[in-house]
Amino acid sequence: MSPEPLIVTNLACQRGNRLLFENLSFTVNRGEALHLEGPNGSGKSSLLRLLAGLLRPTSGTIHGGNPRGFLGHETALKPRMTLLAELTHWARLDGTTAALPTAMAAMNVAALADIPCKHLSSGQRRRAGLARVIASSAPLWLLDEPTAGLDTASTARLAAAMATHRAAGGMIVAAVHGDIGLADPQRLRLG
Numbered sequence: 001m002s003p004e005p006l007i008v009t010n011l012a013c014q015r016g017n018r019l020l021f022e023n024l025s026f027t028v029n030r031g032e033a034l035h036l037e038g039p040n041g042s043g044k045s046s047l048l049r050l051l052a053g054l055l056r057p058t059s060g061t062i063h064g065g066n067p068r069g070f071l072g073h074e075t076a077l078k079p080r081m082t083l084l085a086e087l088t089h090w091a092r093l094d095g096t097t098a099a100l101p102t103a104m105a106a107m108n109v110a111a112l113a114d115i116p117c118k119h120l121s122s123g124q125r126r127r128a129g130l131a132r133v134i135a136s137s138a139p140l141w142l143l144d145e146p147t148a149g150l151d152t153a154s155t156a157r158l159a160a161a162m163a164t165h166r167a168a169g170g171m172i173v174a175a176v177h178g179d180i181g182l183a184d185p186q187r188l189r190l191g
């Protein structure tokens with residue numbers, strides 16, 4: 001993996017009438033992770049959505065780190081489809097299904113493959129969302145509270161997957177309130 005680094009320059013974000021942040025600049029190089037922290041409402045999710053291209057910045061630029069895999073608060077899974085059908089659908093949209101079996105094993109969702117998504121628990125949905133990001137082979141992972149609802153074993157699996165990703169040159173930006181097992185991250189505090 002030899003992705004371009006993520007380079008953010010003088011980024012500002014206004015939502016409604018509120019300026020969440022301005023003059024935000026940082027770089028995430030190959031193999032690095034950035035831990036976003038700050039109180040509720042400080043703009044962590046908004047920054048991740050800007051990086052994912054789901055929001056437009058008020059000003060500033062975002063370069064590199066393409067393509068980018070995004071895990072938001074919700075995992076979009078059609079209720080009547082099986083998990084395997086949904087993850088296959090997303091992997092095709094993301095460009096390849098080659099890494100899907102490994103990704104499903106990494107987040108321990110292979111045994112859930114034939115279950116309709118409406119029957120998945122919240123933690124299982126979270127694991128499925130993470131499997132999607134892993135399967136996408138995107139060099140940059142954008143993770144919003146990725147351990148929310150995860151049990152201890154799944155949190156450890158995610159930590160291992162993040163370490164493997166970084167060892168291969170991947171990059172991670174994660175919004176988190178606690179520790180998610182990211183080794184030696186850069187830290188950026190909002191608010």
Ligand SMILES: Nc1ncnc2c1ncn2[C@@H]1O[C@H](COP(=O)(O)OP(=O)(O)OP(=O)(O)O)[C@@H](O)[C@H]1O
Pocket residue numbers: 015016018020038039040041042043044045046047175
């Ligand atoms: N669609 C929207 N329109 C206007 N304001 C919004 C919108 N979505 C979010 N906001 C506001 O933007 C601010 C930042 O929200 P954001 O979700 O980015 O914060 P956060 O740091 O991720 O919070 P948390 O720790 O609670 O997840 C909040 O004040 C929120 O109410």
